Amino acid sequence: MKQHLKTIVIFLLIVAVCGGLLVVTGVLPIRASDGHWAITRWFLNFSKERSVAFHSSGIEVPDLDREALVVKGAGHYEIGCLQCHGSPQREAPRVVAYMTPKPPDIAALVKEREPEELYYIVKHGILMTGMPAWPSLQRDDEVWPVVAFLLKYPELDHAAYRKLALGELDLEEVPDTVNGEDETPLDVPHHVVESCAMCHGLEGRGRGYGVFPVLAGQNEAYLVETLVAYRDDKRHSGTMEAVLGRLDVDDLERLAKYYANLPAAGALADSETDGPPRDEDHAEAIERGRQIALEGLPEQKVPSCADCHPIDGSTINDEYPVLTGQYADYLELQLELFAERVRGGTDAFNLMHPVVDHLEPEQMRDVALFYAAQSRDESP
Ligand code: HEC
Ligand code: HEC
Ligand code: HEC
Known part of the structure; x- marks a missing residue:
């Protein structure tokens, strides 16, 4: 028995040394052109399947059947996945066929x-x-919309895909200038045409789901600082990081200037949010939100939001965002992200931490609904 064991150990040692020598001499091919040996392919696939099954067990799946989620995921797919996987609208580039695995x-x-x-x-x-990780691992909430979209993928034809990813935007029809504030013509930067407009719209009003924020009439300094923060990974969003890539500050300033000078959005119509109709059902919530925005909640140590975010949409500091006329779903999500400490931002972002730490989730919803229902020309 002992003798057998010794033989086996010696045999294994010889195999290990020979294997090591093969690697050191460099004769082992790493050519993608050859593909994997059948046994290597089997081994890698088997390991992948076991690993995915093990690590994904126990992950709780949220409700993925909301159209807004599918649209958000489709947007990300168009900028972050189709380069390799193609889409019903566009084949993947030829070079991808030479990857191993494809x-x-x-x-x-x-x-x-x-x-x-x-x-x-x-x-x-x-x-x-070659299958990349999500660009900002802090954000679980951004990955689920992509899953929601993938689940719909098999039933999408060219037109249905286009509608989800690009909405009504017709790239052939994009004008060179649009009307800015006071009807001044604004040149449309090429990045807006090539990317921003598919999610935020040419007019900067998002796409009518609460998932892509309104940018029109937002404070210019806030927009510049925010874009720089996304680009430099100080505010985390896999989608916005993938979009901005390495754009330089001049480009970011041009984009901020364009969106800041578009006519400010008014209160959003009911049809423009994904939730249930606001007026009747939400009248009470909006009233509670008004209280928080104007007076704060002294017993909970929550300051009045209007101190920093005036509700008529005016500005006390150009680096603070205007909330008036912004989508409720977007505002609520940002408040949750601040509370979970995954929402970075400009140099002033931590001013929001003491604010959210004392707000209950329903109060976040109330105040978000209140700001969404205001328009710039309405006074308190
Ligand atoms: C740079 C190219 C590249 C990009 C970009 C890319 N992928 Fe992949 N993806 C791959 C490759 C290569 C594989 C094959 C991996 C394998 O066979 O184990 C893969 C595999 C996958 C798989 C798993 C296949 C399976 O069941 O084993 C999914 C799901 C997937 N990709 C979705 C996405 C999504 C969604 C995005 C965008 C967020 C994306 N990919 C972006 C290259 C890419
Ligand atoms: C694929 C869709 C998509 C594209 C394309 C896109 N965005 Fe975004 N954008 C988003 C999403 C989603 C968010 C919200 C991210 C978050 O939760 O932080 C966002 C957030 C923003 C914000 C933060 C708004 C605020 O109130 O803080 C700015 C500014 C912005 N985008 C500008 C741009 C610009 C400029 C471009 C074009 C270069 C662009 N986006 C392209 C989806 C997109
Ligand atoms: C002391 C000033 C201050 C007060 C008070 C304040 N905020 Fe803020 N808020 C900020 C600043 C600064 C930012 C910008 C953070 C960043 O992105 O860098 C911000 C950002 C936000 C955002 C994200 C907006 C976007 O477009 O992404 C929301 C939502 C928000 N605040 C809601 C509120 C609410 C609701 C209250 C009251 C309960 C409130 N804030 C009170 C300063 C303040």
């Missing part, structure tokens, strides 16, 4: 996967395959 066809793979597995893969990527 990025798979999404329509086929989605049918084989559970939502929590898709979530795990999209969030963490897959080592040594």
